Amino acid sequence: MNKELLRKLPKVDELLQDKVVISSLDNNMRVVVIESLRETIDFYRKAILEGKIEDFSREDILYSFNKILEKKNRPNLNKVVNAAGIVIHTNLGRSVLCDEALENVIKVAKNYNNLEYDLSKGKRGSRYSHIEDIIKKITGAEAAVVVNNNAAAVMLVLNTLCEDKEAIVSRGQLVEIGGSFRVPEVMRFSRAKLVEVGTTNRTHLYDYEDNINEDTGVLLKVHTSNFKIMGFTEEVSLEELVELGEKYDKPVVEDIGSGVLVDLSKYGFIYEPTVQESIKKGIDVVTFSGDKMLGGPQAGIIVGKKKYIDRIKKNQLTRALRIDKMTLAALEGTLRCYLDEKEALKRIPTLNMMLLSEEELKKKAQRLKRKLKDAPKHFNFKVDKDFSMVGGGSMPTERMDSYVLKVKSDKLHAATIEERLRNNSMPIVARVYNGEIIIDVRALLEEDFDIIAEAFKNMGEV
Ligand SMILES: *Cc1c(COP(=O)(O)O)cnc(C)c1O
DSSP states (O other), rough: OOHHHHHHOOHHHHHHSSSHHHHHHTTTTTHHHHHHHHHHHHHHHHHHTOOOOSSSOOHHHHOOOOOOHHHHSSSSSSEEESEEETBOOGGGTOOOOOHHHHHHHHHHHSSOOOOEEETTTEEETTTTTTHHHHHHHHHHSSSEEEEEEEEHHHHHHHHHHHHSSSSEEEEEGGEEEETTHHHHHHHHHTOOOOEEOOOOBBHHHHHHHHHHHEEEEEEEOOOOOOOOOSSSBBBOHHHHHHHHHHHTOOEEEEEEEEEEOOOOOGGTTOOBHHHHHHHTTTSSSEEEEEESSTTTSSSSEEEEEEHHHHHEEEEEEEEHTTTOHHHHHHHHHHHTTSSSHHHHHOHHHHHHTTTHHHHHHHHHHHHHHHGGGGGTTTTEEEEEEEEEEETEEEEEEEEEEHHHHHHHHSSSSSHHHHHHHHTTSOOOOOOOEEEEEEEOOTTOTTTTHHHHHHHHHHHOOO
């Protein structure tokens, strides 16, 4: 143990007299500065006690102090660079909002607004009125209401239409999404009684029909968003289910998962059921997410026949699951883009990223490589073909051809590089495959290129 070195450690009060520290007080709270000084001194004391340092200078201390202070000022929830190529990355916040949505959010959050005020009547209004018309217009539904997320939407619909009654579901559709949305559990919370029919791979119309009785509340169809059953399978079509519902006067409810409003099969994707299609086929109530393929904020959108939506709006649960003004503002901004499909594909980042052509992706990868020309020489960057995923439990079997930058180093292990990128002041999330770092350019935003270039430029060799 180096006693002399310990004695050399400055005190907080003394550091508070330092020019560097004094100037940091101009734009930092005093308590945060003092806490950072303490942590800096503690850090050095520990390093000395463990024999990890032989000496230190005043500059070293101030450098560490600035690093710690900078880190403290960073919000915990902050931007990261999505170099994973997964467009709807649930861990990274799902969809990036379009400009129209962002502008709306800022305007509404910075000012008072007509959230629940009917300006034409000068009376109290409904927060849902702002978006109901546009949702009706885009989806073709008679009515709509929006809640916190799709999990809430499913629970609310079941609770309204099926409390203490039976919900008939195919065994092949008892899905789990992202570990926390599980159909049987959601059902239990909503107080609907689950009646499973058919088998995992095959369910027939008679399986539903044989189980309909006076206790039946709804016929439920759940989109198996995040997995595919292959081989000897059979599902009852929407048309058949709707017909059956009409015959017995039972509402048919569909949890369609990701809300796709544009038929992406036109652009080479596998067919993902659109909300419009379900409404057209006569489904009574359809629920979907706002932040999956729709490309908007977290929300659960419920559309369908007015008589059912009216009952849902009156349910007390709706109040507990309601969305706030910022979500409404973002959702309205996003939905407006859908008034013209071409505009939606251009402006909504989620759709835009999914539809990037191979040529565009290749150019993006080449541009990133050029940006990295000042990186240390031990790195090797190679543009290569790979594939990326949609994510968010959507289109699980769809591999989108993509271009990536493969990174290797003579000095650093791929795992070390991955860790450094992840701990960068602006974190970069990339994947490691076969001893290489894979930077998929599909979900990179304009400003990410410089961030990645800086991170590599400043990455040490040990
Ligand atoms: C994603 C998904 C959910 C959950 O939606 P959230 O908006 O994340 O709450 C429910 N059902 C299906 C079929 C899904 O794909």
